[in-house]
Amino acid sequence: KPSFGLYGTRKTFLFSSDSSKPILPCSSTLSEVGAGLQREFGFPVVWFGRCVIQVQFTDSGISRVLGFSSLLLNCLLIVNLVTRVRLEMEGEQLTEQETALYDRQIRVWGADAQRRLSKSHIFVYGMKGTVAEFCKNIVLAGVGSVTLMDDRAVTNEALASNFLIPPEEKVYSGKTLAELCCDSLKEFNPMVHVSVEKAELVTLGQQFFEKFDVVVISSCPPATKILINEKCRKLSKRVAFYTVECRDSCGEIFVDLQNYKYMKKGKADGPASECELRYSSFQEATSAPWGRLQRRTSKLYFAMRVIESFEEANGRNPGVFSVEDVPAVLQLKRKLCEAQSVSESFVPDTLLERLVIGSIEFPPVCAIIGGILGQVHLFALIPLKFYTIN
Template sequence: MIDMIEKEDNVISEEEAAQYDRQIRLWGLEAQKRLRGSRVLLVGLRGLGAEVAKNLILAGVKGLTLLDHEQVTEESRRAQFLIPVDADGQNQAQASLERAQFLNPMVEVKADTDQVETKSDDFFLQFDAVCLTGCSRDLMVRVDQLCASKNIKVFCGDIFGYHGYMFSDLGQEHHYVEEKAKVVKPSEQANDGPEVKKPKIDLNETTMVKKTASFCSLKEALEIDWTSDDSKARLKRTPPEYFLLQVLLKFRTDKGRNPDPCSFAEDSLLLLQIRDDVLEAMGVNPELLPDSFVSYCFSEMAPVCAVVGGVLGQEIVKALSQRDAPHRNFFFFDGLKGSGVVDYFGAK
């Protein structure tokens, strides 16, 4: 069964139909109506957050709340195109509001300047999807567990220099439809040999297939037992960015910030120590992350934000519209290689 997000005014007006004409042709009216009925919370308005905000606003969600308590700095706006150049010292969410709203006046965009850690559980439960960028591991796990109990979709993402990731938890049963080429069965009266009896694919005609996907929680995905036989077998197929993420989340927990280019030498040594401690505790060889990783995980890079933000924004759109197969669960991007990889960490 494909669920519809029921809202009081989930009807596409003529003006909206004209605005979203291309999208409606691409993924259908019902998918656009689901988007039109969805409210999203976006936490973190640096480079990645700006990319996600742009994609969601242009897609036509009903409402988007931009939540960020930090102030604009020269460093924080280098990869952030929604913030004016003269906005240093202003709140990042508030400074992004005008340009974000200008992208699509039909979307209700709000700025919230509170610190996300101070928000009550009820605050998160008013949204259909929550996207967390630049957040601590503890906060992401807390929000994911909270939202899972209410069937609210959760996404996480971040940029670390040349590297970026996204994670999605759409619950135990995420329903969606996928367009497939129609299979034409041969006529029972055909008697021209075995080749005629094989089903044929008609590329000119498609059909919508209903499917269901199951997701594990962020806590489960981050706490894999790498000493088990099953995990050891898949270790070679696991991208090193997964372990890089573990190191950087631990750095953020210990220091309350990301690695800072202004303290490159000090933070590089700390990153190497954290790598050794974290990977050894996980039962994984620290050499999976060569020492050179510390040179490529500082600050945000605009091209990496664009790639990861494009994937993350599209995954939120797919999840809310219930159209097309979602990624499960991680997407990692390595800007040094110019490539991304999807990996699935299933629940035990």
């Protein structure tokens, strides 16, 4: 006769039959129950014999027994049942609505990864076109919350590149970029909490960033990026830091995950090994001597440093240029190349002219850069057993 027991909390189950040999390893004490399966499935489960109990769950616990399923048909039944139980029974479980909405991506990276996303909190500053694309991607992916900050008013440039801003003047008049983007993002996914933070970025204290898992900064001077990056690095928890800028058809993304662990596939059929990357801070990355960088480093990196130096020296807001600025930018480039002990041809004049004249974001490129940023931010949120760096 098959028998079964349900012990302890809602997360501990004992399934047994008359068979003396368990199908999967088991333990005699509740504290040891399912140690191996807990690592694999997320909660302790013990299987005895050839029968699996099926039960119906409610928020308050188990309501009734539905019956037994034979494991002789297919061992996959174990995985299917445990996956379903895990989705429905964990303390911070995905709701039925979330499971249905995120069904496709759950099939790609699993329920645990989706649950990690749903508990993540993202801070975003600078609502330009590229950042708007990024926000759209993470809201559709199902992060827990997104906090926006940008008190600038709507401009023609913003209307041309940021699809989250409604084109009707009567709608956007009197509202900031963050407020308008917040309203639009809420419509993309009502299950994600989107809010606006009204403050000066440089005045935010270090503890403000402790409640976030990811911080994304755009459209601000390098000194501000360095300041925020250092605040994130000083926190007791790891807060991933990103910057993104897009000019014309060019863009760059900076990533600081501090110390990041990931799984690297072994050669041939060899086992995977755990590796760890140490990321540089924004200040370390941008202050590295040009001549010591790898030859394959894109010329865009150096051109962006020249543009940032010009903006900082002249008190310009990021992206505010005119054709008349080209001679001054080229002159600054020559000074920087001399200071870095590299040839003036190290930074092509044509590239600088292109970035100065076409400083406005190009919407198709915004979509690409925003999509890439939406992908790489998963490194900070999805556990290493679900994501492998390619």
